[in-house]
Amino acid sequence: MEALRLEWAGGAPKLWAAGAMAQQGLVTTVSSRAGTAVVVGWVGSVKGRVAGARGLLDDFSRPGAAPRLPTGDYAAVLVCRDRILLMRDEHARIPLFFKESGGCVSAVSTSARRLGGAAELERRYFCRYLTGNMAQPHSELTPFVGVHRILGGEVVELSITGQIRGRVLRRACQAHDPPEPAADGPRLSGAAMDLRLALENAVGRRMGRMTACHVSGGTDSTSIALLAARLLAAGQGQPGDLVLLAGRFGGGELAGEQPYLDEAMEEIRRHAPAARPVIVDVDDVADFDDFQHHAGDPDEPHAHAFRAPFWSRLHAAAAELDCDTLMTGCGADPIADANPFHLHRLARTGQLRQMTKQARAWAAGSERGLRDVVCAYVVQPALPLAAERITALVCRRGTVLGGLGNFARPRWLRSGFARAHGYREASIEESRFVFGHKPEQSLYDAANYLAAPDPLSWRRARQDGFFLSHPFLDSEVIATMRRLPAGTTFRPGRPKAVLREAMADLLPSRICSRAVKIPFNQLFARGLRTHGDELIDLCRSARHPLVAEMFDVETLCRAVREAQLGIGDSYSWDRMNSSLALVVWLEQLDQRSRAHGAAAPVIAGS
Template identity: 75%
Template sequence: MDALRLEWVGGAPRLWTSAAMTRQGLVTPVSTRCGAAAVVGWVGSARDRAAGARGLLDSAGRGTASPLPAGDYAAVLVSRDRILLLRDEQARIPLFFQESGGRVNAVSTSVRSLGSVTELDPRYFCRYLTGNLAQPHSDLTPFAGVHRVLGGEVVELSLTGQLRSRTQRRAHQVTVPPDPAAGGCGLDAAAQELRLALEDAVGRRMGTTTACHVSGGTDSTGIALLAARAPAAERGSAGEGLVLLAGRFSRGELAAERSYLDAALEEICRHAPAARPVIVDADEVADFDDFPHHAGDADEPHAHAFRAPFWARLHAAAAELGCDTLLTGCGADPIADANPFHLYRLARTGQLRQMTEQARAWAAGSEQGVRDIVRTYVLQPALPLATERFAALLHGGTVLGGLGTFNRPRWLRRGFARAHGYREAGIAESRFVFGRAPERSLYDAANYVAAPDLLSWQRAPRDGFFLTHPFLDPEVVATMRRLPAAVTFRPGRPKAVLRAAVADLLPAAIRERTVKVPFNDLYSQGLQRHGDALIALCRSARHPLITEMFDVEMLCRAVREARLGLGDSYSWDRMNRSLALVAWLERLDRRSGAPDAAAPVTAGS
């Protein structure tokens, strides 16, 4: 999807934006005497996108390496002496550049528009197949010679397109929570800090008409309640301009969520009487509905395309009401809960007795045993590839058995994996996920695993909005990562700080619940309904890279095993992303999301 495009005409840079997306407010072009800029998304505040774009351009004109401002954006800035390509740290909006011999030839938000279907980079597919996180934080793209601007990265070019530098910048300094050594960081103080950070994150994300996804869980309900209680300047009088978007199930396992959903909507409307609940009947939707379209038409392979039918139905309802932002509760599980890799830090520093005591407490407050806790949060971060290989040996005999995040799936041909660096990709991915200090790396990794937004990006021209996630805001993440484990960990009470932060808002039924029904039923229905079609898709695939990469019959066997309920979330994820890759390669020659018209952005006089 070409939301913006930078090209060189007669040796001079020319910046273009999609006229339709500009009218929708998804793209903000600005020009001053300093130069011209195009910002996809928003900088600073979703309500004043023009001011944020001008501030970004003025900052670039001063030539200082200032911290990146908060927001969800990708931007191209053309000043008098240089060109800057940049994305915010959370990297919700994509940006790519085509490079050859140290010179950039074109820049776009669409990787397909820059790449050639005949020049694919097999290394990318090895990175993509290693796990949830490989795609967004890797420079590689599916196409040779096309690179990704990474989250928090600033790419500097000369006015003729010569690549000068690629540097990482952090966001603005955020509020520091109370100092634990000063005795000011109990649960109440931590909850107050988190509440302030969340209120600020929600307020900056609210637009003229804001939709909040509400599921009846602590996370989404808390965000919607904060939006309902936001100052009138942010949400309108008595909640005008606030839409409460929910998918409702009347049968199956997910029907048990209905009473919580009703309680959440009632409480939100009590705070914002003019808020408009929009209930989408989701009984007929299942995972993998219209899978070739959702997976095949994406700009690049979309590992979570199997869940797109449910989200697409909700997005369509919000689009009909003219919403310009949609807030979710994504990210709360890894961000706002106790950090389990604190156990690894205790083991690494020789505090084995304390680690054992806390592992027992952790197990007592969850459905896992002590051995499972130690293996997952102590052994695996220390030896990730070896731990997974050992698990695969214990669970051999099936295609999906023992298949974790880094192991080579049995349907990925050994020769292809060896030739194109699958093992190296697995090592690089494990280092990103765990790093030298897994208790800190958890937050960086959570940004990519919690909110896969490719569906939002693909549908944006039709819907008129992007998803945005307050729990992944840099200030919220910084607040949680600096809290000591003694404050965040409460056995049997997940997300204790978050619960305390919104305790005065949540209905009692939601405040006290500790278990939420997962979407396993939706996934099982989808496999039962579409399993034969997925197998047929694999067997009928004609792209030469598919048979070079995959043992197709082995992949089909994995689909059959998943239909029988074999495997776990890790192995199903590996199968889902492989199926999405098959569908994507089969429709690779189709260009999707090209704008119907483009408007030039020129510097003001």
């Protein structure tokens, strides 16, 4: 989807924005004597889109200025009098790409496919994509040779004629000092109060003209919806401007979530009686429904396209009510919980006795074995590739899916292709990103991409009129949790203890005390039962030459059969899902129309 485009005509830059998305508020254009900025998304706050875009232009247009990036979910192009700046926020929700040759940029767009067109496909990208579902957003590579991704938090400076002057990764602005708690506010410990205020600020920044909150009955989404209801009750908007969006399962194991959902809705509406509950019946939805559309239509392969039918049903309901933002509880598990890689820090600093003591407590609290905990959070971060190789050797005679870990080469990916196009190097880079030099810090960076994969939100934005937004992944919330000592956040048997304490005065006791939610395995199993044969036929009938060059199709088909029988684990199924999405994407690459709607010119550079 192309929301903006920058190109050159006669040596002068011309900047365009999609007119329909501008009318929806998804794209904001501002101009001043310093230049023009087109911002996709929002800077500062959803309600202050125009002010945020003006602030961005003012801050970055000054000669020699190198300010920190402001908060928000945005991609922006600034055409100033003496230079051009391309940038994205740290969370990288909204894509931005540029086409380059010989150090000179010829075009910039939010659509890699529009820039790539009939360009040669970049095979190294597909190796990186297949290492795991975090690979795409933090890699410069795109599916097309010569088309590059601007990374999250990166600022690219061009001359007025398009020559690349520099690429700099910049940190976001330091979070503002949190406001003092109200005199009649809850009595909380310091850590819980800090998190509560950070979450309130994050939710407040995301409140729009008509706000929807996804409510599942879990601690995370219910917390966000309750904070939104409290903000509305305190005068930050009209009470009727809140939509409570949920999916209802009438049968199967997911029907067990209904009592929690009902209780969450009742409590939220106690704070905002005019809030509108929108309960969508999703009994007929299964993973892989209309897979050719969901996997084939995006600009890039979408690893989570198999789950798109469920979220599309909910998005459509929010769009019918003209919502301009939709908040979720995504990100709470890795961000608001204790950081398990604290055990790795204890081990590498020689505190082995303390590490063993805490690992035992962690194992008891999570009902896991001590060996599993130490392996996952101490050994594997230090030796991820060695651990995967040993696993592959042990399971050589097992099933196709058995033992497939985070970075091991999928059996159906041809070894010759992997060697020729850098799969091993991609695995090393992925392991470095996930674990890093200090895994306890890398967890937060990786969580940003693992917890909230948003290609579906981006692809549907024009028809829905909103982007998804995730308060738990707000930079202020992450900074708050990073500051807290491990002893404050880790309480055996009580996940997300600080969050539960922070929200104890609002959450119903039944929701506050629940530790486990019913997973979406039902949708996945139903989808494979319904569409398994269709998926196998898609693989066998694929005609794009890269499919046969890259995959042993029969081995991939065998993986689908084994997944239907429940063989494998979540890691192996993720890899299978990613590969199936890639097959469909390649098949439809040459068939999709390039017509994305007319764009309206907003500036012709001097």
